[in-house]
Amino acid sequence: MLTKVVDLRSDTVTKPSEAMRAAMAAADVDDDVLGSDPTAHRFETEMARMMGKEAALFVPSGTMANLVSVLVHCDTRGSEVILGDNSHIHIYENGGMSTIGGVHPRTVHNNPDGTMDIDKIVAAIRHPNGGLCYPTTRLICLENTHGNYGGKCLSVEYTDKVGEVAKTHGLKLHIDGARIFNASVALGVPVDRLVRAADSVSVCLSKGLGAPVGSVIVGSKDFIEKAKILRKTLGGGMRQVGVLCAAAHVGVRDTVGKLADDHRRAKVLADGLEKIKQLTVDLTSVETNMVYFDITDPLISPGKLCQVLEQRNVLAMAVSSKSVRLVTHYQISDRDVQHALTCIEEAVEEILSGNAKSEHLTNGLTANSYGN
């Protein structure tokens, strides 16, 4: 009998639903490079509308969405972008904006709530008088929800304030909105209002929304026209891509409404973890679908805990020398959450009693457990 694997490593593990599979198989497609794939066209139009922007572009990944956005905003040599020192773009995207795009990053300290202090952002903007020595600041990037800080939401007030700073200084604002729908749902703010101040937003379809592949970039018509060329240049121009857009469209239609449940389950998970005395959880920091917990008992390491959990078919992600991350998504049920909690309790006991067998991780977990 095959035991179900409860995969809490990330919301990227969501597999396409039956409705998605049917949509993919039936998708009306055409060559999206030579002309326009009708399903892609419809989906991009719909995403632009939902996000309150003029146009949208489907891309293979969030990494490409951010890379294209930064490079289009910073198309002149000698550009600099202000972003969080703990942001996904800075930490987990291979430094691509620099190594591939020639753009210089200027990091500002990320607070535990995902924000950067406004005065620190302003201080980081290069003075035009220093043009002989300075790169030129062109762009500010925010991340909402903020992944490394536990899926924290940036409020619409904060976002608008950063937007004003950008405008005052002639800069653009890009939001890495991989999980923007989670933020919108948790804050109770319509997603188009939430990103109104932004010139561009990247939105993932393949995370909590459950699509197999892809992200969209939204922005002005001009911006998206340039983005399309850069997408082609990077190699993201796909042919009958409507196959993927069909699934993404189902994701947006069917799964945004389930995100509130993911958030509720994350809180249930956090409450349960708090009760385990070897673990500590900051319950107030669970705002969306991510739960980080620290291990206070030195006998238990995150790597060991995840190994023992894997033996019980529960997958989690060790994120530092003393903490573990769990991410809920709509393919994790209430029962899965209870099961995971039971397994975690048992795993802790097993390790402390000295009974745990440490096998080499088979699912590529430690090698690839970054930035997802």
Place this chain on the structure above:
Amino acid sequence: MVTKVVDLRSDTVTKPSEPMRAAMAAADVDDDVLGADPTAQRFEAEMARIMGKEAALFVPSGTMANLVSVLVHCDARGSEVILGDNSHIHIYENGGIATIGGVHPKTVTNNPDGTMDIDRIVAAIRHKEGSLYYPTTRLICLENTHANCGGKCLSVEYTDKVGEVAKSHGLKLHIDGARIFNASVALGVPVDRLVRAADSVSVCLSKGLGAPVGSVIVGSKAFIDKAKILRKTLGGGMRQVGILCAAAYVGVRDTVGKLADDHRKAKVLADGLKKIKQFTVDLTSVETNMVFFDIADPRITPDKLCQVLEQRNVLAMPASSKSVRLVIHYQISDSDVQHALTCIEKAVEEILSGSAKFDHLTNGSTANSYGH
């Protein structure tokens, strides 16, 4: 009643077949970034085996396949690559190897048969003594079949010779094998033998093989390990990508065997075009699935001809100020070929008689009619 459109613009227009759609809907998938998608893994292993290389990597497009390959071979700053002046990489990939990758191109004249003279290749290799002024040559790129030269095949003898030149000068050899299966079939040479001299090959699945999206890169294990990271950096790391690999697998399984028919139909088309006195066709130059014809009558321009054809639901691609390209694929039947010939004859008469009406092109054909 909807008249069927006979689309001869490119073999990229092929739409996924029923078996492909079924395979996509049923694909066993997982997060290919976090671990390994089983369908992608199986497909990549099979492609490596077919091509006689150690490993393979699925990417969203031929452009990314070539870009990744060039950049991995040329990972040191100050690199130069030798390639044909009429090659797809040089003309139709947005200059990405330079603008994105910082690699310098050194072009050598492409002969009408798609080759570059061996002595000219050797002459283009930078002398080490000049390294104070010269970039360092690291790579030679061939293209097989050669698209701009009419779908011409590079023989295995020629490929091996270039491989020897590369080896004796410490260079790598990459083959842009977007249509390598067409070459293999036309030459009667097994595809693995044809590319044996190459360190890496890019192979399109979305052209004549009919898959909706994607290409593969094949090469050594060490090369593919680096390629995987660069693919991620460019934004080509896709999640449940087995969806696309399932369709690609069907393409390789079902459509390679149909390529010989495409070549036969191309010759029938060429023969028919030759009979139209306003055109000239070099019948000996039709080696695979492409037919280029020149328009000898100055009253007929390629654009005009393509517009009038579009009104008859036949799509073709202007290739220059006086030539047109037609590409055969397995979704073009023998009767489609005859129908196209009839329409072309009628279109010519219509233009010459002055009765043709010219609408603005709706299928984006002139705007996007480059490089497919």
